[in-house]
Amino acid sequence: MEFEFDEDQRMLQRLVRETVAKSRALPEEQLWSTYLELGWLEAPPVELAIILEELGYAADPTPFLATATWFAPLAGRLPNGSGTAVFDGVGEFVLDADRADEIALLTADGVVVREGAEVRAERVAVFDPTIHVARVEQSELVAGVPELALMGLAISTVGSCRRILDLVVAHVKQRQQFGVAIGSFQAVKHKAADMYVAIERARALALYSALTIAEDAPERARAAAMAKAAAGECQRLCFQSGFQLFGAMGYTWENELQIHLKRAKAGDLLLGTAAVHRKALLV
Amino acid sequence: MRLAADPEIEEFRAEFAAFLDANLPTAEEAVPRAKSSADVPPWAREWQRKLFDAGWLVPGNPPEYGGRNASLPQLLAHAEELSRRRIYHSFNPQGVGIIAASILSFGTEEQKQRWAAPILRADITAALGMSEPGAGSDLAGLRTRAALEGDHFVVNGQKVWTSGAHDADVLLTFVRTDPTAPKHKGISVLLIPTDTEGVVRRPFGSIAHPDDFDFNEVFFTDVRVPKENLIGPLNEGWKVANGSLGHERTLLWLSYAERLEDLIRDAACDEEWYATLLMDFQALKLLGYRQLGADRNPAEVSVLKLFGSEAVQNATLRALEAHGTESLLHPASTAAHFHMNMEVFSSSWFERYARSFGGTIAGGTSEIQRNIIAERILGLPR
Numbered sequence: 001m002e003f004e005f006d007e008d009q010r011m012l013q014r015l016v017r018e019t020v021a022k023s024r025a026l027p028e029e030q031l032w033s034t035y036l037e038l039g040w041l042e043a044p045p046v047e048l049a050i051i052l053e054e055l056g057y058a059a060d061p062t063p064f065l066a067t068a069t070w071f072a073p074l075a076g077r078l079p080n081g082s083g084t085a086v087f088d089g090v091g092e093f094v095l096d097a098d099r100a101d102e103i104a105l106l107t108a109d110g111v112v113v114r115e116g117a118e119v120r121a122e123r124v125a126v127f128d129p130t131i132h133v134a135r136v137e138q139s140e141l142v143a144g145v146p147e148l149a150l151m152g153l154a155i156s157t158v159g160s161c162r163r164i165l166d167l168v169v170a171h172v173k174q175r176q177q178f179g180v181a182i183g184s185f186q187a188v189k190h191k192a193a194d195m196y197v198a199i200e201r202a203r204a205l206a207l208y209s210a211l212t213i214a215e216d217a218p219e220r221a222r223a224a225a226m227a228k229a230a231a232g233e234c235q236r237l238c239f240q241s242g243f244q245l246f247g248a249m250g251y252t253w254e255n256e257l258q259i260h261l262k263r264a265k266a267g268d269l270l271l272g273t274a275a276v277h278r279k280a281l282l283v
Numbered sequence: 284m285r286l287a288a289d290p291e292i293e294e295f296r297a298e299f300a301a302f303l304d305a306n307l308p309t310a311e312e313a314v315p316r317a318k319s320s321a322d323v324p325p326w327a328r329e330w331q332r333k334l335f336d337a338g339w340l341v342p343g344n345p346p347e348y349g350g351r352n353a354s355l356p357q358l359l360a361h362a363e364e365l366s367r368r369r370i371y372h373s374f375n376p377q378g379v380g381i382i383a384a385s386i387l388s389f390g391t392e393e394q395k396q397r398w399a400a401p402i403l404r405a406d407i408t409a410a411l412g413m414s415e416p417g418a419g420s421d422l423a424g425l426r427t428r429a430a431l432e433g434d435h436f437v438v439n440g441q442k443v444w445t446s447g448a449h450d451a452d453v454l455l456t457f458v459r460t461d462p463t464a465p466k467h468k469g470i471s472v473l474l475i476p477t478d479t480e481g482v483v484r485r486p487f488g489s490i491a492h493p494d495d496f497d498f499n500e501v502f503f504t505d506v507r508v509p510k511e512n513l514i515g516p517l518n519e520g521w522k523v524a525n526g527s528l529g530h531e532r533t534l535l536w537l538s539y540a541e542r543l544e545d546l547i548r549d550a551a552c553d554e555e556w557y558a559t560l561l562m563d564f565q566a567l568k569l570l571g572y573r574q575l576g577a578d579r580n581p582a583e584v585s586v587l588k589l590f591g592s593e594a595v596q597n598a599t600l601r602a603l604e605a606h607g608t609e610s611l612l613h614p615a616s617t618a619a620h621f622h623m624n625m626e627v628f629s630s631s632w633f634e635r636y637a638r639s640f641g642g643t644i645a646g647g648t649s650e651i652q653r654n655i656i657a658e659r660i661l662g663l664p665r
Contacts, residue, residue, distance in 0.1 A: 002285050003572040009284065046284055169661050184664040186650070189657035196656055197590050204569035205562065207284070215286050226562050278558035 003204070003211075005050075012047055016040075016054045024058065032062045032082070041068050041078050045148065049155045049210035053203070056159025059263050061130055063096040069152030070095060074104040075113050089143030091136035093270060097121035098134035107140045128262035133270075145271055147213050147224035154224075154231035155206040157267030158199060161234050163260045164242040165195045171246055191241040202227075202234035225277040232274025235264035289356065296360040299339060303364060306333055310622035317374040317625065319486075319497045321408040321447025327374045331405035334372055340403060341372075341379060348387060348395070349403045355533065355575050362534050366541045370623035377446060378402045378409035380531045382455045385472070389515035389523050398453065398474055410451035412442040412475075412501060413524070419444075420651050422457070423466045423521060427503060429458035429473060431510070436460070436473060438481075438506040444645075448499035449486040451477055456503075461518050470520035474512040481506035490637045491630070532584050536571040539591030539642060540564060543598060549618045550602035560601075563594035582659035589652040592642030599636040606632055 005013065019038065023031055035041065040051050041064070048068055055064055063082040071083030081101030086094050089106075097103060100116040121134040169192060172183035182188050209227035212220040239261050243250045250257045268274060288296075308330055315324050323331070334340040335349035342361050344350030353361065365372055373379040379402065386399040401407045418425040427440025438458060448454060454475045461469030477484065481504040486496035515523045543564040550557070570587055573579075602617075603610045610632040618629035630638075643649045657663040 001288060001572055003569050004576045005284060165661075169663065173663065181664050183657075186654065189663050190650070190653040192661055192663065193589075193653035193656035196661060197586055200570060200586055201563075201566040201590065204566050204573070208565065208569055211284055211286060217286055223565075226565060229558065230562055230566065275555075278555060278562075281558040281561055282553045282555075 003207075009047065009050060012043075013050050013054075016051050020054045020058045020060075028061050031060070032064070035062065035064055040064070041072070043068075045151070045210040045214040046207065048148075049151065049207055052152055052155045053159040053162070053206075056156030056263070056267070057163045059130055059160065059163070059259050063100060063132070065152050065156055066096040066100065069146075069148045071100070071102065071104050073146035073148040074106060074111050075102070076111075079113075085146075085149075086136050086138065086141060087144050087146065087149070088271075089141050091138050091141055093124070093133050094121065094136050095270065096132045096134070097136050098123040098132055103136070105136075105138055106142055106144050107138075108142050109140070126266065128266040130259060130263065131266055147209065147220050150224040150228040150271060150277075151206060151209040151213060153267050153271055154202070154209065154227040157231040157235050157264055158203045158206055160260045160264035160267060161195070161199050161202070161231075161238040161242075164238045164257065164264060165192065165199060167257050167260070168192060168195070168242050168245045171249070175247070188245055191245055195238050195241050198234040198237045202230040205230040222281060225280040228272065229274045229277035229281070232268035232277070235268050236274070239264055292356050292360050295353070295357045296364060299342075299361055299364050302337060302339055303368065303370075306330075306337075307368070307370065308623065313622045319447045319450045320377060321375050321410050321449075321451035323374045323405055323408055323450075328405040331373050331375075331379075331403075335404050339372070341384075344387065344403075348383075348399060359534060359537070359572075359575060362537050366537055368623065369541070369621035371625075373405070375402070375405065375408040375447070375451075377411045378451070381411055382409040382453075384531065385455060385523055386474075386514055388526060389472075393511075394474075394514065402453075407452040408447070408450060409453045409455060410445050410448040410499075412445050412448070412454045412456035414444045415441060416443050420648055422524065423470065425457055425459060425470065427456070427458045428462065429460050429471065429508070431460070434510045436508045436510065436513070438473065438475065438503040438508055440503050442501040442503075443498075445484075445499040445501050446497050448477065448501050449484045449496065453477060454482075454501065455514070457520055457524065460520075464518065467521045469518055470524070471517050472514040472520040472523045473508050474514060475503075475506060475508050479506050479508065491634050532588075533574060534571075535584070535646075536567055536574075536587040536591045539587075539595050540567050540571065542595045542639075542642075543567065543591075545618055546595075546598045546602055550598070550605060552605060554601075554605055556598070556601040556605070560594075560598045563590075563598070567591050567594060580660060582655055585647075585652040585655040586660075588642075588647065589649050589656070592639070593649060595642055596636070596639040599632070599639045603632040603636045 023034055043051055066084035067082045070085040071079050074085040079102035083102040084096040084100040085104040087106040098121045103114050103116055103119045105112045120137040123132060123134045126133050172188050173181055175182050206227040209223040212223040246257055249255050308326055312326050338346050338351040340349035342350045342353035343358050345352055383399040383402040386394055402409050413422060415425050429436040429438045456473050456475050458471055458473055459469050460471040483502040485500045487498055489495045546560055613631040615631040616629050617632055620629055658665055
């Protein structure tokens with residue numbers, strides 16, 4: 001096995017990072033058209049993971065994740081516009097169902113694709129105001145979450161955690177108490193180091209999941225469960241330690257940290273928490 | 284990125300696997316067991332010499348030193364094949380992996396011939412004298428003094444935790460040769476034969492058993508060491524301490540992966556903690572493979588060490604608890620028997636847990652690894 005990015009993948013990673021950093025202030029529609037122009041929706045699984053990690057890092061407001069990792073694997077094609085899918089068997093907490101142009105439904109009769117406007121979907125209020133989550137009213141639904149959707153949420157959540165750690169590192173380097181930067185205290189360093197290790201672990205497992213999907217390997221289901229579980233565990237630590245190390249600053253609405261804490265927490269809660277996927281590994 | 288192995292590596296692997304199948308000592312031949320990390324019984328010396336002669340002992344070395352100039356990914360395949368069979372290439376691991384490697388990196392041609400080759404061929408065994416009562420995590424604070432008097436160094440001081448010293452023929456000893464210089468700049472490295480007058484070794488038991496002798500205190504009283512036993516330049520011992528462990532450290536994670544794999548087999552259950560074990564094993568392998576890349580930050584080896592050693596510790600603790608009162612039994616065999624392995628890894632749940640602290644303390648404690656990650660990867664102030 002080779003577990004390193006090749007030169008093309010590194011280039012893609014650099015490009016995505018630059019693009020995301022440059023377009024941070026752009027309105028949602030412009031972001032979306034940039035992603036389309038760059039062909040990101042067509043990226044195969046490992047490349048998609050590279051993109052989604054950076055979009056998670058940026059708390060991307062577009063329906064990219066749902067379109068690429070919910071709609072596409074279910075429908076077997078990209079939507080006209082944006083898309084999402086209902087595959088939980090009940091139609092609860094469907095990412096972007098209130099604004100998708102097309103919705104793929106997993107029913108007892110197989111996958112049915114409908115225009116978004118034809119599907120009754122009601123946005124529900126959730127603690128993360130930057131994501132769209134809706135309840136879909138539909139009968140005959142069955143459950144069957146695609147691995148790509150688990151991987152997508154996992155690597156996006158890893159991206160959020162990386163952002164949390166970067167914000168924390170910048171904060172503790174700059175924040176002075178007792179006449180020194182608080183980042184020089186071991187109590188602070190050790191928490192930051194543990195966050196880094198948790199991110200490395202979760203990131204490796206998410207990329208492994210992408211790789212098993214790309215190669216249609218027999219272990220793809222287990223790899224996806226590991227990825228989603230590890231991302232959930234990672235956000236738990238990064239939320240906890242990241243919030244704590246930021247001190248009272250992190251407790252405010254103005255501070256950017258809250259956006260990423262919420263995104264990371266939502267990433268665990270959607271499509272089954274770490275505990276749910278850990279159980280799946282034991283059967 | 285790909286799941287399939289590189290065909291060139293697989294060819295290398297197959298060749299080594301064939302060698303192992305043809306030459307591995309049988310269970311009857313592999314007695315007695317080694318008792319310390321420098322106790323190499325006659326059968327194990329013969330085994331190590333066979334590997335040396337065939338270029339399979341340390342494949343990264345040139346042929347004259349038991350290798351075949353193998354690449355890092357090939358070294359991983361080599362270590363994996365040994366690990367898969369739960370066998371060791373040498374029963375004097377520090378001698379081969381650290382001391383001979385240091386001499387090959389920093390020694391003169393004569394020193395390589397005189398010391399490194401015999402260690403690699405298992406003609407002699409070696410132990411590593413680094414830690415002192417007052418110098419553990421702060422290794423550079425070591426105080427064992429070596430004063431140059433004519434053509435000899437005169438050594439006075441004490442080492443501790445010196446694994447296998449009582450069974451070793453020679454000690455690679457870190458000494459202070461310039462007490463006036465800043466602490467990192469006054470250290471040198473001497474090879475000290477253990478039969479030199481004034482060297483006293485006192486082995487002491489581990490938490491596992493009063494007779495489990497691997498650790499030693501080593502006392503030096505007016506020990507005269509010929510000048511030609513200096514390894515590397517005078518007062519540049521800190522470079523030797525840092526520079527010779529490269530590959531050894533890069534592949535250290537494999538020993539933790541091996542322990543985790545043992546636990547996956549020996550403690551299989553449907554309890555919640557077992558999922559962590561499965562995930563940690565997979566993640567450690569992935570991060571280990573990734574570390575083979577050319578442009579990795581060397582500080583990332585600390586991630587592998589911290590994560591691997593703590594994953595083993597966590598899993599052995601959970602296995603101990605999962606077995607309830609049964610875990611009180613001692614001795615008890617909790618693992619399959621591998622005749623070439625050391626006994627310690629098939630011992631009781633308590634012993635397996637207790638020994639996991641070797642991973643989180645030796646070779647830089649977990650706390651030191653966290654400092655390294657915070658400072659050298661995240662850039663936090665020292």
